Amino acid sequence: MKRSKRPGEALRVALFAYPEVQALDLSGPLEMFARATRLLRDEGRTHPGYSLAVVGTRAGPIRSSSGFRFLPDTTFGALRGRIDTLLVLGGLGVNALLDDQAVLGWLRRMAGRVRRLGSVCTGTFLLAEAGLLDGRAVTTHWSRAAELARRYPRVRVEQDRIWVRDGNVYSSAGVSAGMDLALALIEEDLGAEVALAVARAMVVYLRRPGDQSQYSAPLRLQAAQTPSVRELVAWAAEHPAADLSVPALARRVGKSARHLTRV
Amino acid sequence: MKRSKRPGEALRVALFAYPEVQALDLSGPLEMFARATRLLRDEGRTHPGYSLAVVGTRAGPIRSSSGFRFLPDTTFGALRGRIDTLLVLGGLGVNALLDDQAVLGWLRRMAGRVRRLGSVCTGTFLLAEAGLLDGRAVTTHWSRAAELARRYPRVRVEQDRIWVRDGNVYSSAGVSAGMDLALALIEEDLGAEVALAVARAMVVYLRRPGDQSQYSAPLRLQAAQTPSVRELVAWAAEHPAADLSVPALARRVGKSARHLTRV
Numbered sequence: 081m082k083r084s085k086r087p088g089e090a091l092r093v094a095l096f097a098y099p100e101v102q103a104l105d106l107s108g109p110l111e112m113f114a115r116a117t118r119l120l121r122d123e124g125r126t127h128p129g130y131s132l133a134v135v136g137t138r139a140g141p142i143r144s145s146s147g148f149r150f151l152p153d154t155t156f157g158a159l160r161g162r163i164d165t166l167l168v169l170g171g172l173g174v175n176a177l178l179d180d181q182a183v184l185g186w187l188r189r190m191a192g193r194v195r196r197l198g199s200v201c202t203g204t205f206l207l208a209e210a211g212l213l214d215g216r217a218v219t220t221h222w223s224r225a226a227e228l229a230r231r232y233p234r235v236r237v238e239q240d241r242i243w244v245r246d247g248n249v250y251s252s253a254g255v256s257a258g259m260d261l262a263l264a265l266i267e268e269d270l271g272a273e274v275a276l277a278v279a280r281a282m283v284v285y286l287r288r289p290g291d292q293s294q295y296s297a298p299l300r301l302q303a304a305q306t307p308s309v310r311e312l313v314a315w316a317a318e319h320p321a322a323d324l325s326v327p328a329l330a331r332r333v334g335k336s337a338r339h340l341t342r343v
Numbered sequence: 344m345k346r347s348k349r350p351g352e353a354l355r356v357a358l359f360a361y362p363e364v365q366a367l368d369l370s371g372p373l374e375m376f377a378r379a380t381r382l383l384r385d386e387g388r389t390h391p392g393y394s395l396a397v398v399g400t401r402a403g404p405i406r407s408s409s410g411f412r413f414l415p416d417t418t419f420g421a422l423r424g425r426i427d428t429l430l431v432l433g434g435l436g437v438n439a440l441l442d443d444q445a446v447l448g449w450l451r452r453m454a455g456r457v458r459r460l461g462s463v464c465t466g467t468f469l470l471a472e473a474g475l476l477d478g479r480a481v482t483t484h485w486s487r488a489a490e491l492a493r494r495y496p497r498v499r500v501e502q503d504r505i506w507v508r509d510g511n512v513y514s515s516a517g518v519s520a521g522m523d524l525a526l527a528l529i530e531e532d533l534g535a536e537v538a539l540a541v542a543r544a545m546v547v548y549l550r551r552p553g554d555q556s557q558y559s560a561p562l563r564l565q566a567a568q569t570p571s572v573r574e575l576v577a578w579a580a581e582h583p584a585a586d587l588s589v590p591a592l593a594r595r596v597g598k599s600a601r602h603l604t605r606v
Contacts, residue, residue, distance in 0.1 A: 104545070107370040107411060111518070114409030132410065141414055146377030147395065148370060151404055151412040221546070242546075254546040255374070259519070282367070283484070283505075283517040 090117070090131035091164040091269060096203075097152060098137045100173025103144035104255050105200040106134065109167060109262035115278050116266045127270060135159055137183065145172045156186045165265065166194045170201025170221065170254070177206055184210045196265070198250035200258035207249075208232040217246040221254030259284060353380070353394035354427040354532060359466075360415060361400045363436025366407035367518050368463040369397065372430060372525035379529045379541050390533060398422055400446065408435045419449050428528065429457045433464025433484065433517070440469055447473045459528070461513035463521035470512075471495040480509040484517030522547060 093113055097106050110132055117129030136142050136152030143149050168187070177183050187210040191197050199207050204220040205228060207213050214234040219225070225239030238244055243252040243261040252261035263284070267275035278284075356376055360369050373395055380392030399405050399415030406412050431450070440446050450473040454460050462470050467483040468491060470476050477497040482488070488502030501507055506515040506524040515524035526547070530538035541547075 102374070103370050104374040107366050110411055111365070111367040111409055114411075134411065146374055148373055148377075148397065149414040151414070223544070254544070256522070257546045281486070281517070283520045 088126070088128065090128040092131045092133065092162060093165045093167065094133045094135045094159065094163045096135045096156065096166065096168045097142055097150075098169075098171075098173050098177060099143055100145045100171055100176070101142065101169050102171035102201060102255055103146055103148045103150065105169040105171060105203070105258050106144075106150070108256060108259040109200065110134070112259055112262035112266060112278055112282065115281050116270060116274055119274060119277050119281065120270070129270075133159070133163075137177070137180075156183065163190065163194050165196040165198065166190050167198045167200060167258075167261075168203035168206050169258070170199070170203040170205075174202050174205050178209045187212065194248075196248050196250060198252070198261060198265075200252050200261065201254045204228055204235075204251050205231075207251075208235050213249065213251075216249050217244050218249070218251040219244045219253050220251065223254070351389070351391065353391040355394045355396065355425060356428045356430065357396045357398045357422065357426045359398045359419065359429065359431045360405055360413075361432075361434075361436050361440060362406055363408045363434055363439070364405065364432050365434035365464060365518055366409055366411045366413065368432040368434060368466070368521050369407075369413070371519060371522040372463065373397070375522055375525035375529060375541055375545065378544050379533060379537055382537060382540050382544065383533070392533075396422070396426075400440070400443075419446065426453065426457050428459040428461065429453050430461045430463060430521075430524075431466035431469050432521070433462070433466040433468075437465045437468050441472045450475065457511075459511050459513060461515070461524060461528075463515050463524065464517045467491055467498075467514050468494075470514075471498050476512065476514075479512050480507050481512070481514040482507045482516050483514065486517070 095106055095110055113130040113132055120127050120129045133154060134150070134152045136155050139152070139155055139158075141149045141151055183206070187207065191210070191212050197207070197212065199218070199220070201221045202224055204213065204218050205224075208218075208228065208231070213232065215236070217236040217238055218228075219238050219241040220228050222239060225237050228235065229237040229239070236246075241253065242257050243250065243264055245264075250261060250265070252258050259282075263275050263279060266278055358369055358373055376393040376395055383390050383392045396417060397413070397415045399418050402415070402418055402421075404412045404414055446469070450470065454473070454475050460470070460475065462481070462483070464484045465487055467476065467481050468487075471481075471491065471494070476495065478499070480499040480501055481491075482501050482504040483491050485502060488500050491498065492500040492502070499509075504516065505520050506513065506527055508527075513524060513528065515521050522545075526538050526542060529541055
């Protein structure tokens with residue numbers, strides 16, 4: 081694994097964006113890294129945190145898939161200097177880049193120079209097209225996982241993961257999962273305490289482990305309309321230090337074991 | 344409650360941003376509304392969804408607190424036409440606006456014209472300063488809830504809520520909680536099915552109810568390092584339709600009731 085970090089130097093994270101990108105793929109991780117940096121500074125830590133660069137396909141405003149317009153800090157053609165972590169974002173516009181040889185060539189060159197390479201959501205398609213995911217385990221947005229596997233048979237698609245690490249290649253599921261990936265990278269770089277502080281500051285509900293199902297479990301739980309189970313989960317989460325004996329849980333959940341069995 | 348919606352017209356949502364805004368306060372809700380609109384269109388529904396406007400304090404690029412730069416669609420001085428929902432976003436820059444009479448006056452005028460008025464994170468401070476939250480129950484970022492209550496004693500601060508509705512005034516906790524608020528508004532406008540579809544598309548882990556604790560429960564759970572409880576929660580969530588009897592839960596959680604009691 082290549083280290084592009086010098087002691088005392090901020091870890092430079094490049095986020096690759098383009099027209100019709102999913103803006104939350106970009107701003108979610110970006111804000112996590114920025115908040116980690118601010119936390120370190122506020123606490124007077126010596127680690128300088130992250131230096132962030134939004135890297136566009138071209139200069140000037142970029143229109144995201146929702147119509148939201150933002151400004152890149154530089155373009156992929158003009159990007160110079162060391163990059164620690166390169167993240168390729170997802171969105172409808174990724175399809176238009178799959179035969180862009182300039183972008184694909186740049187990604188291949190960068191892949192050999194960065195410490196970590198990653199994708200958010202459908203950003204996987206671009207890395208796969210560049211041949212950078214061959215033999216790697218990756219995840220992507222659940223709605224396009226089957227297509228990714230079909231199109232790139234040498235890529236090992238694990239379609240129900242929030243994020244996946246395989247060597248120095250990282251990938252995350254759709255949209256908001258990019259924030260989970262960013263937290264995982266922050267934890268790797270700066271420790272669990274800083275990652276947890278970032279999650280708290282951003283009011284991220286739960287730092288989801290990589291092997292968490294993408295959406296099925298918690299959303300299925302809501303759809304299932306099983307208030308007793310929901311109560312159990314909420315109560316156990318609220319009271320980790322409380323009496324979590326089976327009788328206590330039974331009392332909490334459904335007043336009796338019999339009630340619980342009927343759920 | 345004023346209705347600014349005509350039949351067949353998109354619900355116009357204005358998101359009020361400014362220099363040093365927390366960019367995720369903006370892009371999170373914005374992307375939720377945009378995705379709801381796209382889902383309706385893809386499914387051929389007659390409801391046109393949302394029309395979104397990023398409203399800045401001035402024209403030209405706005406620099407967020409992380410350095411991320413974006414472009415507003417218009418300015419508060421130039422905003423014309425019906426607005427259905429006005430959301431005031433949070434961020435470090437909110438402090439600089441608390442004595443901006445032009446902004447405060449505009450908010451007061453808008454408050455009488457919109458169907459719904461809301462805030463994300465520390466956006467509450469601006470609405471409170473404008474006198475629009477007197478007697479209302481609201482929430483805000485946990486780190487500034489005490490300050491909000493002290494500074495605006497007529498505002499009823501409920502500091503440990505993800506989002507709060509009081510009449511036509513809505514507020515959310517910090518940063519990512521703005522997405523929960525947006526989902527709640529989408530559910531109100533378009534039904535639970537559409538809101539759930541948006542949550543799935545964005546891979547939002549859990550559509551959190553408004554009375555969910557801001558961060559304490561799930562993050563405390565992680566910090567508590569109690570794998571048994573964590574397993575219980577994860578397993579119960581994964582298997583809402585499975586055997587959730589007390590013996591089955593006991594087996595899952597810690598192999599025995601005794602083990603569970605020791606947690």
